[in-house]
Amino acid sequence: MKKALEEAKKKNPDATFASDGVHPNSQGHWIICRNMLTYFGLKKAKNAEVWTELYPNRSVSNLLLLFQKIQTRHNILKNAWLRATQHTRPEMPEGLPMDEALTKAKALQAEIDSLLR
Structure with missing residues (x-):
């Protein structure tokens, strides 16, 4: 998530994945999900920006x-x-x-x- 947040901040310095610093927002959840899907073998998830790209x-x-x-x-x-x-x-x-x-x-x-x- 740290790497993804660093990339997001290059486009938007105010980008965040957890506005309270703890609980992920929808983008934060997608980063977590994407990494888990990739780990479990769904290789096309690795570079997907949004979940709808998987289908x-x-x-x-x-x-x-x-x-x-x-x-x-x-x-x-x-x-x-x-x-x-x-x-x-x-x-x-x-x-x-x-x-x-x-x-x-x-x-x-x-x-x-x-x-x-």
Whole structure:
């Protein structure tokens, strides 16, 4: 991130990836994500400026729908696991029972797989 920030500051001296110095903004998250994707073998991520470049033949609306489904699946499972482990986080919504969450997650995964075809 330091190297990417140095490059960004050459174009815009006020550039930042974390306005509070701790929590990444969307650009900061993309830098982290891009490096992880590259590490895990998605070589085309290495030089992508934005995530939509990874799927040049897909519309942005299709990619946003895909992202929404992935995020929904993630949240269902996250909240179910918090419930199952009896983790107390009062600001979090109560999760579904695990069997119900897994059923919903499986259905969402089928939709995600369909969008990726």
